Amino acid sequence: MHDHTNITVEHVARVEGHGNIVVNVRSGKVEEVRLEIVESPRFFESMLVGQDADAAPELTARICGICSVGHTTASIKAVEAALKIEPSEQTLLLRRIILAAEILQSHVLHVYFLVAPDVFAAPSVIPLAEKYPEIVKRALRLKKFANRIMTIIGGRHIHPVAMKVGGFSKIPEESEVLEILDLIETATVDVDETVNLFGEIHFPDFRRPSEYIALRKNGSYSFYEGNISSTANQDVDPVRYLDVIRESVKQHSTAKHVHLQAGRDCAFSVGALARYNINGRETLRPRAARAADALNLEQMKDNPFANNFAQVVECVHLVEDIQDLVSELLARGLKDERPPAVGSGHAHGRTRSHGPTRSGVGAVEVPRGTLYHEYEIDGHGHIVRANCIIPTGQNLARMEQDLREMVPGILDLPEDEIRLRCEMLVRAYDPCISCSTHMLDVKFRK
Amino acid sequence: MKRLILGIGNLLKGDDGVGVHVARALKMEEEYLGVDIEDGGTGGLSLIDFFDSYEEILVVDAAGLGLPPGEFRWIAPDMLCARRAWSGHDHGLVDAIRLLEVLPAKKTIRILGVQPAQMESGTTLGPELRAAFSTILAAVRHEAMAVWEEKGAMSHG
Numbered sequence: 001m002h003d004h005t006n007i008t009v010e011h012v013a014r015v016e017g018h019g020n021i022v023v024n025v026r027s028g029k030v031e032e033v034r035l036e037i038v039e040s041p042r043f044f045e046s047m048l049v050g051q052d053a054d055a056a057p058e059l060t061a062r063i064c065g066i067c068s069v070g071h072t073t074a075s076i077k078a079v080e081a082a083l084k085i086e087p088s089e090q091t092l093l094l095r096r097i098i099l100a101a102e103i104l105q106s107h108v109l110h111v112y113f114l115v116a117p118d119v120f121a122a123p124s125v126i127p128l129a130e131k132y133p134e135i136v137k138r139a140l141r142l143k144k145f146a147n148r149i150m151t152i153i154g155g156r157h158i159h160p161v162a163m164k165v166g167g168f169s170k171i172p173e174e175s176e177v178l179e180i181l182d183l184i185e186t187a188t189v190d191v192d193e194t195v196n197l198f199g200e201i202h203f204p205d206f207r208r209p210s211e212y213i214a215l216r217k218n219g220s221y222s223f224y225e226g227n228i229s230s231t232a233n234q235d236v237d238p239v240r241y242l243d244v245i246r247e248s249v250k251q252h253s254t255a256k257h258v259h260l261q262a263g264r265d266c267a268f269s270v271g272a273l274a275r276y277n278i279n280g281r282e283t284l285r286p287r288a289a290r291a292a293d294a295l296n297l298e299q300m301k302d303n304p305f306a307n308n309f310a311q312v313v314e315c316v317h318l319v320e321d322i323q324d325l326v327s328e329l330l331a332r333g334l335k336d337e338r339p340p341a342v343g344s345g346h347a348h349g350r351t352r353s354h355g356p357t358r359s360g361v362g363a364v365e366v367p368r369g370t371l372y373h374e375y376e377i378d379g380h381g382h383i384v385r386a387n388c389i390i391p392t393g394q395n396l397a398r399m400e401q402d403l404r405e406m407v408p409g410i411l412d413l414p415e416d417e418i419r420l421r422c423e424m425l426v427r428a429y430d431p432c433i434s435c436s437t438h439m440l441d442v443k444f445r446k
Numbered sequence: 447m448k449r450l451i452l453g454i455g456n457l458l459k460g461d462d463g464v465g466v467h468v469a470r471a472l473k474m475e476e477e478y479l480g481v482d483i484e485d486g487g488t489g490g491l492s493l494i495d496f497f498d499s500y501e502e503i504l505v506v507d508a509a510g511l512g513l514p515p516g517e518f519r520w521i522a523p524d525m526l527c528a529r530r531a532w533s534g535h536d537h538g539l540v541d542a543i544r545l546l547e548v549l550p551a552k553k554t555i556r557i558l559g560v561q562p563a564q565m566e567s568g569t570t571l572g573p574e575l576r577a578a579f580s581t582i583l584a585a586v587r588h589e590a591m592a593v594w595e596e597k598g599a600m601s602h603g
Contacts (some may be wrong), residue, residue: 044458047567047569059569062488065488065489065490065492068487113491126545129545143491144495157492157495158486158487
């Protein structure tokens, strides 16, 4: 037992962004646990103010290179809700497919490149690639499959450009959509192999009761839409999201924390495990349900480390989802639809009459959980207020609480092991603390 | 096979987006320069998919060089170091290049690093980089059309 231990993990490795973990132990008791976010805060909400509403999706696509489709989708849904625009069935199908592809590529990145090095005792994916090249090649193949879908539907695999308010600026050719079906078989084998790989992995047995939140719709495993549902059986229209959650500022973190409205200290979590817990095994596609069984996910639903397994299960589900959605799209026949002009008068060469300010909320499940965009749009089509709540912000309080609850039980372990366990816990949430700066650091050799 | 000019960075973070601004400014000159030009944004490891289709890639990005803002240098890929060893961040350019080294692919990658002044929020470049922008574009145009002799060679901008 460590009587006096101060553990600081500066810049947690293999998470998206900058985060420090601080754990202080005195006389065998945990005095302090903090997850410090040292990334500079992002001010993209204020950047949206004054923008044409139809320009918001493309701008928000730049918030994050991994969740571009997610931010674009939430942004489009917020504008459409405010301006009462109903997308076509074809548009909805295309959005569901591209969203599924983005979640798949993000999960693949996380489980193979960020989590697998821990379980194979490798400092990073590079030595992993040297020792097990087939594993890393499989990951890259799956990522490429998902990226190809994003290119076909979104026009680009990074920061899509074809997704617009009301529809798509370019409808893919039938031959391109058929190409997705051609790639499904290999992707299915690869996700099955991913299940086999993770089936051999054991995560720490750390279980605790927790509140989970995800969008749920008609008993289906939904990503694109649904009501805000929780383990406490709330079922709330996303318009009323602030009745369920609220943001607060913490001194040690430049990112805002989010708690349940029900109580100041009531943390919750979102993400793949939350989706699994809220939707239930029975809503998974058949192959994904078998994957959940193979990974014993049902027995681990109170263990935050199981989020890694839930992501693997979702990979299987998403490939099946993509196959079905693409087949439906082809069966309907692709129509050359164009989105309506919805921007400000200036953007479209006409003047919109001044009308009342309208507001809309767009909620969507993205790789790390539920993402909310809320905009107020004035009569000229300009955004006058924006609020964006990202999944990692919602998970921060729960991550801190998990650290606080887990650390007392592992104080007998060597300090390095405690440090690793803390890092693995944070990584299990797949936090995206920042998606912002990409400045290179350069070391000049002498 | 064509050469690729890939501008990367975050368009919402001021000077960090200089690579994207360069890609956008030169997009109309693709035919004249005889290269493909792409805006890689914050694509991270997904940049590898761009690399697949080209043997020669010229990357433009903001870089902490310790130089006055707006100045730039050609950087050999093996001189890059990830900020927090091999990890952190979102598996960006450094990681994509390292992975190419482990999973061999015949690529020649050159990087033009531009010293930023500020990376506050905003979709435009700051005054220092705006002033230097035409010089940066000229350097990229020159390199785009030049014959590349050896992998990772470094010259000064």
